[in-house]
Amino acid sequence: MKIVGTDRQGNTREVEGRDGWSVMEILRDAGFDIAAECGGACACATCHVYVTDGWYEKLPAPSEAEIDMLDMALAVEPGSSRLSCQVICSDATDGIKVTVAPE
């Protein structure tokens, strides 16, 4: 399963996701500049990404906790902003397009 990730400089590359891992973990381990300060606890909003190209709608809706935490993210775009620690890789996310949000 692929993740098509774009960094803050606008460079796009494809990385291999892992079933059950979060998109944050995959991007961070692949060297994307993603702080994820709280380590994936939905507690800091520093793994903010934009999910684009129709993929936002295909994902399970964000939890109340994630919606609340997004209040502490910068440059939130309703309809595409997600915390990548809360987006879990699966066959259904194969090819998902995400862009790391500005910090």
Add this chain to the structure above:
Amino acid sequence: MNAPIATPRPAENGPIETDVIIIGAGPIGLFAVFELGLLDLKCHLIDILDRPGGQCTELYPEKPIYDIPGLPIVTGQELVNRLLEQIKPFNPQFHFSEMATALERQADGKWKLKTDAGTEIVAPVVIVAAGAGSFQPKRPPVPGIEHHENAGDGVGVHYAVRKMESFKGKNILIAGGGDSALDWTINLAPIAKSLTLVHHRDGFRAAAHSVNQMRELEAAGKVKFHVASVKAIHGEPGALKGVTLAGADKTEWHHETDAFLPFFGLTIKLGPIAEFGINLHENLIPVDTARFESQTPGIFAIGDINTYPGKLKLILSGFHEAALASQAAFAIARPNEKLRFQYTTSSSNLQKKLGVS
């Protein structure tokens, strides 16, 4: 639970002398006090936050931690409270809301550390337990925003309100949806000339009673609320005139304001540690695993800030690192004394220090 706060001593009274300066009062810095205390080494701790605990209390005070040996479940705040209780016998001195800004070696070989509050501390050993760095306010990615910071009381961009009265009679724009955004909306509305709150959604993570108060102020015409975000900032550097706001439908409009207060919480930046002359590798301090000393003798690094082969960023690893760094620190701070390794279980000497016998 609040730890005692030492009064910062201004530099003109001479620097504070101690055995060990610990940069960072997170769980690892706190536990280092214990390990150093058993060896009779006294500590001063500096932290940019206004309370102990670091990430534990700033990021996840209520979240349970399950991998602390012997504590099957403990929240971030509980762990910090227990550490404070554990180190109390050693009477550590805390310097909260201060940032360590400069570190230099004196002629006598000791280190002198300065903070942004003017505190100066001299010690033979420095332990950096700074986690991922210092917590600083999140700055919205609006081009040129930095030119409007430090523009003066009540005008320009502010990430905190220090003097409420400086905003009296001003046009104020607040951005954010958390407790700080809502609390300051409620507190500043009565004294402001106008107060506008913008947030990316018509919903808030802030406490429900704050949201209700804000809605009442909005209904009474004391607060204007828009689902919008700040896209651009206008005015010469230091002379904020207004901002461009964009609504949910992407419509943009100009909004005049004297002050812009973004409240998006804190993020971690390495900060001045990068300028201390300590060798860094990708913002981490490489250390040896016998002493947890940096490549600069006398400066140690423990917890998330260090790196070595096999490093795991776990609180329990940091505790181990604190114990070993303390042993090495003793040799530097007490060069003429022999370290007597003892167990708290059996040593009446240690038990006396802990105040239990």
